Amino acid sequence: MSERKTGIWFIGAWGGVATTSVVGLVALQKEIAPLTGLVSELPLFQNVPLAGWSEFVVGGHEVRQIGFLNAAQELVEKSNLFSADLLSAVAPVLEEFDANVKQGTLINVGSMIEKISCDDAKKQIGETPAVALKRIQSDIEQFRSNHQLDQVIVVNLASTEPAMDLSSVPETWSELDAILQSSDTSPIPASSLYAIAAFKAGCAFVNFTPSIASELPAVIELAETRKVAHCGRDGKTGETLLKSVLAPMFAARNLQVLSWVGHNIFGNMDGIVLNDPENKATKVHSKAHLLSDILGYDLQSLVSIEYIESLGDWKTAWDHIHFEGFLNTKMTLQLTWQGSDSILAAPLVLDLIRLSELQQRLGRSGIQEHLACFFKSPMGTTTPEFALQFELLKQWVEEVTQ
Numbered sequence: 001m002s003e004r005k006t007g008i009w010f011i012g013a014w015g016g017v018a019t020t021s022v023v024g025l026v027a028l029q030k031e032i033a034p035l036t037g038l039v040s041e042l043p044l045f046q047n048v049p050l051a052g053w054s055e056f057v058v059g060g061h062e063v064r065q066i067g068f069l070n071a072a073q074e075l076v077e078k079s080n081l082f083s084a085d086l087l088s089a090v091a092p093v094l095e096e097f098d099a100n101v102k103q104g105t106l107i108n109v110g111s112m113i114e115k116i117s118c119d120d121a122k123k124q125i126g127e128t129p130a131v132a133l134k135r136i137q138s139d140i141e142q143f144r145s146n147h148q149l150d151q152v153i154v155v156n157l158a159s160t161e162p163a164m165d166l167s168s169v170p171e172t173w174s175e176l177d178a179i180l181q182s183s184d185t186s187p188i189p190a191s192s193l194y195a196i197a198a199f200k201a202g203c204a205f206v207n208f209t210p211s212i213a214s215e216l217p218a219v220i221e222l223a224e225t226r227k228v229a230h231c232g233r234d235g236k237t238g239e240t241l242l243k244s245v246l247a248p249m250f251a252a253r254n255l256q257v258l259s260w261v262g263h264n265i266f267g268n269m270d271g272i273v274l275n276d277p278e279n280k281a282t283k284v285h286s287k288a289h290l291l292s293d294i295l296g297y298d299l300q301s302l303v304s305i306e307y308i309e310s311l312g313d314w315k316t317a318w319d320h321i322h323f324e325g326f327l328n329t330k331m332t333l334q335l336t337w338q339g340s341d342s343i344l345a346a347p348l349v350l351d352l353i354r355l356s357e358l359q360q361r362l363g364r365s366g367i368q369e370h371l372a373c374f375f376k377s378p379m380g381t382t383t384p385e386f387a388l389q390f391e392l393l394k395q396w397v398e399e400v401t402q
Contacts, residue, residue: 006055006357007149009140009203011194012158013060013101016268016313017208019071020342021157021349022097023082026090028053028350033086037347039374040354044394047401050354059100059143061136061194063113063121063158068094068101079268079312081340100147102139105132108189110162112273129186129193136197144201151360153353154198154205156232159273161189161211169216173225176218188216195219199226204360206352207232208345215379224366229359231352231368234376236386237344238337239264239317240290244386246321247294256324259300260291266315268341271307290376293384315341348374362400370396 008025010018027033035041040050066074069091075081106114106125114122124132144152169187170176179187186193191211198205199214199222207213207230214223214230223230236244239262250257291301321333352374359368372378373389383389 004051004055004150005057005148006051007143007147007152008056008058008060008353009143009152009154009198010058010060011104011154011156011191013058013062014064014066014068014071015062015157015159016071016075016270016342017345017349018060018155018157019068019075020081020346022058022068022094023072023087023090024346025053025056025058025350026093027086029056029093030089032089037343038351039348040351044397048397049358049400051357056353057100057147057149058097059102059139061104061139062101063104063106063109063117065118065120067098069098075313075342079314079340079342081313081343100143104158105136105190105193107132107186107193108161108164109159113159113161116269116272128184129180129188130182132186132193133180133197133200136194137201140197140201140203151357152201152203153356153360154194154203155349155353156191156194156205156207156209156211156213157349158191158194158209158211159270160209161191164189164212166212166216169218171217173218173221176216188212192216192219195230196222199223199228199230202226202228204228204356205230205232206349206356208235208349208352210234210377220367227363227365229356229365229368230379231356231371232375232377232379235345235348236374236376237341237348238315238339239319240376241386242317242319242335242337243290244294244384244389247291248385248387250321250323251295257291257295257299257321258324258330259302259320259322261302261320262304262317263319264303264305264315264317265308265311266313266341267307267309267311268313270341271305271309271311290384293382313340313342315339358400 012018072087076087103121191213195205195214205214213232292298317337319335324330367380369380370392372381373386373393
């Protein structure tokens with residue numbers, strides 16, 4: 001029996017997280033990378049029929065012009081993420097994958113993302129949503145055909161979009177589809193257009209960003225109609241991961257959290273985009289809601305994100321937690337978390353691809369609630385505590401291995 005072939009279609013293909021994911025994937029294919037950081041390589045998954053690393057081929061959409069190899073070289077030079085020897089070993093495959101990357105769309109991505117886009121991408125400004133959808137879907141389907149792929153997993157790793165007023169967006173797919181086909185402008189952002197194109201092409205979809213993407217009632221309906229799996233939103237890699245572990249501790253010990261301040265500084269491309277107040281607001285909202293959800297009460301909370309160019313891909317998060325204990329005594333816990341944004345995110349992206357591929361292969365469509373532990377604002381569940389979210393994943397493993 002011949003080995004299955006699966007495509008990975010990255011939105012934001014040449015960004016730091018996607019590039020690091022591809023470097024890691026190729027290194028895994030060549031068996032020159034350890035399995036550290038990959039949740040899907042835990043003993044828990046030893047009997048789960050996940051796709052092998054050699055099965056995957058990469059393509060995607062991008063609005064900048066740099067290429068996987070050049071983007072990886074920048075990560076080495078500016079942030080020292082991986083060794084020059086490792087990059088040299090994977091370089092030929094990175095260049096092969098570059099041929100599979102097509103021009104993305106700039107519809108409703110915001111002025112900051114437009115500003116950093118290449119001239120070819122800017123030529124697409126003004127295209128109607130119907131034209132953009134047809135073009136994006138065609139690119140994905142052509143990729144699948146060219147490489148004779150059994151399926152394609154679409155992963156949104158594009159920069160965070162500014163929030164839009166979506167209150168007037170219809171909740172049924174038939175109504176939204178009619179607007180998208182007839183209007184010169186789109187009532188929804190690029191992330192949602194990518195999700196729609198993926199679903200229409202019959203592809204599973206992962207939203208690793210804070211952007212709305214598939215989390216609209218009409219788009220959820222489309223996914224159900226097309227019988228495709230999807231999950232999101234906003235990968236949980238650092239400070240918010242710590243909050244989802246530590247906040248339940250305060251709740252379980254009946255310690256009253258008075259305030260929780262988180263200050264984040266980093267200098268990668270994501271930092272440049274989030275330096276814009278409109279884009280930053282979307283990210284801050286995704287990071288800030290978790291505490292009150294876990295603790296069950298409102299508290300003074302502040303999340304700040306600042307772009308510091310010299311830090312490159314290395315992000316530092318400092319948290320100051322002021323809480324009250326027995327006899328009204330006030331105490332403080334301070335934490336500093338420092339790590340590479342892309343190195344923390346990339347293995348989770350690869351995990352989500354394998355898990356989504358299996359879910360789709362098994363015919364399990366709709367929102368993947370069991371993947372909540374990977375996201376800051378997980379779709380399909382209101383359980384914010386990391387430990388409880390991980391239990392959902394363990395329950396899913398039991399189901400698929402019975």
